[in-house]
Amino acid sequence: MFLFSEFYENYAVMMEEEGTVIVGLLVGLNVIDANLCVKGEDLDSQVGVIDFSIYLKSDEDNHDREGRNVHISAILDQKNYVEELNRQLNGTVSSLHARIDTLEKSNAKLIEELAIAKNNIIKLQEENHQIRNDNAMIFMKAHQHLEESDTDLESARVQHEIELAVKLLEKDILEKQDTLIGLKEQLEEVKAINFEMYQKMQCSEEEAKKRDVNDGQDGKSTQMSACRKPYEERLSSEVWIWYSKCQAEDDHARKLQLKRQISSSDVES
Template sequence: MATKDPTAVERANLLNMAKLSIKGLIESALSFGRTLDSDYPPLQQFFVVMEHCLKHGLKVRKSFLSYNKTIWGPLELVEKLYPEAEEIGASVRDLPGLKTPLGRARAWLRLALMQKKMADYLRCLIIQRDLLSEFYEYHALMMEEEGAVIVGLLVGLNVIDANLCVKGEDLDSQVGVIDFSMYLKNEEDVGNKERNVQIAAILDQKNYVEELNRQLNSTVSSLHSRVDSLEKSNTKLIEELAIAKNNIIKLQEENHQLRNENKLILMKTQQHLEVTKVDVEAELQTYKHSRQGLDEMYNEARRQLRDESQLRQDVENELAVQVSMKHEIELAMKLLEKDIHEKQDTLIGLRQQLEEVKAINIEMYQKLQGSEDGLKEKNEIIARLEEKTNKITVAMRQLEQSDNDLLTQTRTIAMSLVKCASSDTQDQYKLVKDISF
């Protein structure tokens, strides 16, 4: 016959002992009343069996004084994998009577049983085989399927209550020896129907608990996947938040640049308006001077008209004077028309400047429309500028009206000259008409 692997045989033996120990503990707890204490023999044998299972395949760690081989290392690792185990680890480290790592491990097993969390803690441990490889050999029970089976069996211990006094018990110097006599049965025990019924009920409960354990494992795996997806979405949200912050910083910089540009545009517009105001004042002064000249010419024409009415009897001598006056009036009319054309050109230039100012104001209003509430003062300045431009347009219209009035006045003077000359001879009337028009 082919020889079997000794490590596989050891794992099978430990698995069978764990099954017998857990089964006997549950059976005795059901008959005893489910509440157990530290002196109960099946419970002591259960801890001894669990200690042997956890020690199987444990790596030897070298120290300065000796070689160390303890199960406290992997049990202490549970705190990092299962946050709820931090409390039990802190309680074990706070116990005053424990001096060795083995004693801490034994206290940890007892506290986990009282919390009914031993199966959960060890399940979380055997899942992380990459971390367990630091403490166990590859052929260890905790690294193989037998470890998962034992963890599944431990779920059945949740039906019992344990009241253990860990503080006063000497856990450092205990010797863990498995008592096989407890698991050897007589024929009378085998034939006991009531015991078989209880065992069947326990096995059914065990199967139910195992099925519940599988469902919990599937739920845990789904929760892990959800946690991974949430972590991924969290990282994406963090990246999007960083991008949004960068965009906000860029928008703030652009806003600052736009504000500076708006300030420059306002300064340039104010300077342009001041220059335009100076030009308009100069044009007004020239208009006043030209108007005074026209008034003087008008007074001179009236004086000449009185002289002509007094000297109309000497038509022949006065004719030469009228001819010279005709030339002077034509020259004055040409000068007046030239002045009017120049003023019209000036008005066209002012209108163009006004349209440019309006275009600048509209552009500034469009730029300032998307800025903050602090730009209201700038809008008031623009409104004032528009009022000034409206005043300038009103002044220009008044200038145009005054020019039209001057033209009508000159025409009226000419018509009066025609009427005065209508009482003379026909030749004199034609001559005066030619002079007037």
């Protein structure tokens, strides 16, 4: 059609689709016997000369042809630009498709990794819960063991205090027994001295009786007896007071020991 447009007008028959059909039919003929004049209206008579000037382009149309050529060049340039832009867009679309495929693969991989991470998180949470339970059980056992240890330490401390108090009490009792033994020895010595003085007094009395058997001798004997009696009473009272004091201290220490044992038994219970 672009080739025909150089030689025919836009409204010519050859520019139409029927022109192509007519050309095909003419090619199939061997001889054309008649001349057709399509200029006039009378087609019955033959025309000796056929003027085809109206169907051909003249030199006056060169200016229009150049304008058309410029227009066609602009259209071709636009076509080339559109084709180039289309190729660039196709390349961009291809790269985008490739990027989409890559992103889909990355997304699928990330989904798999996310599922694996979720499973790992669930496992770690279960392990954490189990470890917390184990730690709580260990803490309870340790606390119970610590309480038992504290109870044992308290019992041992009370037992040690009791043993220490018993030892101190035994030591005090031993000291008091030693003191009592010493006092008994002193008392025996005093008794021996008294007995010796009594014997000496009797000897003196006998000698006095031998020397003088008068009433003055009786008065002397009575005077000596009177002097000896306050001495014996004072010595006996001092020994008895000291022994009573030791006995009272011993009773007080036993009472304190009994109170400690009672308080210790209350603490253990």
